[in-house]
Amino acid sequence: xxxxxxFLLFSLFLVALVTCGADDITAPATITVTSPAYADGAAIxxxxxxxxxxxxxxxxxxxxxxxTKAWAVIFDDPDAPMGTWxxxxxxxxxxxxTGLPEGASTGAGLPDGSVQGKNSWGQxxxxxxxxxxxxxxxxxxxxxxxxxxxxxxxxxxxxxxxSAMKGHVLAAGSLQGTYKRR
Numbered sequence: 001x002x003x004x005x006x007f008l009l010f011s012l013f014l015v016a017l018v019t020c021g022a023d024d025i026t027a028p029a030t031i032t033v034t035s036p037a038y039a040d041g042a043a044i045x046x047x048x049x050x051x052x053x054x055x056x057x058x059x060x061x062x063x064x065x066x067x068t069k070a071w072a073v074i075f076d077d078p079d080a081p082m083g084t085w086x087x088x089x090x091x092x093x094x095x096x097x098t099g100l101p102e103g104a105s106t107g108a109g110l111p112d113g114s115v116q117g118k119n120s121w122g123q124x125x126x127x128x129x130x131x132x133x134x135x136x137x138x139x140x141x142x143x144x145x146x147x148x149x150x151x152x153x154x155x156x157x158x159x160x161x162x163s164a165m166k167g168h169v170l171a172a173g174s175l176q177g178t179y180k181r182r
Contacts (some may be wrong), residue, residue, distance in 0.1 A: 025165055031063045031143050031173025037102070044139060044177040050130030051182060055106075056088065059092045060099030065170045068095045068145040072165060074158065077129065079137040080120075086158045087139070088126040089117030091165075092149050117155040124155065136180035144147035145170040 037057035038044050046052040056075075071093035077085040088105060093114045101109045105126030110116070116124040131137040150164045 009027045009094065024168050025144065025162060026174070027144065027169040027172040030065065030171040031061050031145060033059060033141060033143050033173045033175040035059045035141070035175055035177075036097075040175050040177075041178060043136075044129055044179045046182070049128040049179055053127065054126075054128040055103040055162045056100065056109075056126040056128075058102040058104075059141055059143075059175065061173060062098060063171065063173065064098075064145055065115055066093070067147050067170060070095060070149045071097055072144040072146055072150070072161065073089045073100070074144075074161070075126070076142075076158070077137050077139050079131070079135075079159055081132065084158075086118075086120040087129065088119055089116065089155070089158060089161055091155070091161060109170045113149075115150075115152075115155045117161050118157045129177075131179060131181050133181050136178045139177045139179060140174050141177070142172060142174040144172050145177065164170065 014034060035057050037048060044057070048055060050055045070091065072091035073088065073093070074086070075088040077087060088101055090110065094111050097111050104110050119127050121127050129137065130140050146165065146168045147170050148168050150161070153160065
């Protein structure tokens with residue numbers, strides 16, 4: 001009986017671990033996201049990965065709805081073996097922000113008031129795509145228009161950020177890239 005209970009608890013833990021990577025934020029997908037580095041669905045250049053310079057690419061967005069007070073960004077890999085891997089979190093970008101320059105993750109390229117959350121490596125920084133050898137992974141750069149700045153403390157990680165964003169997302173958009181380790 002004890003072994004069955006342990007097995008059931010372990011199974012629930014694994015299900016929670018795998019499913020907790022999914023974003024449960026719903027919003028109209030009216031934000032258009034682009035990058036001069038790669039097109040939607042195309043390969044992310046080596047320069048922006050762990051095998052290259054590891055700097056963040058430039059991204060741009062348009063379509064801010066009326067009432068936008070801040071922006072939030074999540075860059076992640078839903079194909080990671082242990083569940084969604086978070087590569088970068090940024091929030092409280094000013095409402096007039098329309099993109100991020102190449103290398104913004106160093107902090108110098110982020111607009112005043114912006115906050116970087118912890119990625120899956122536990123760092124408040126951009127971590128380039130770095131999948132294990134094998135098949136290509138998909139990477140999503142997601143942008144959210146918010147009706148309020150988020151409170152301090154939401155920088156702990158993705159789940160704290162998503163929790164803080166609930167009820168504040170006006171619109172969203174994303175750009176998907178791929179990367180296969182060489």
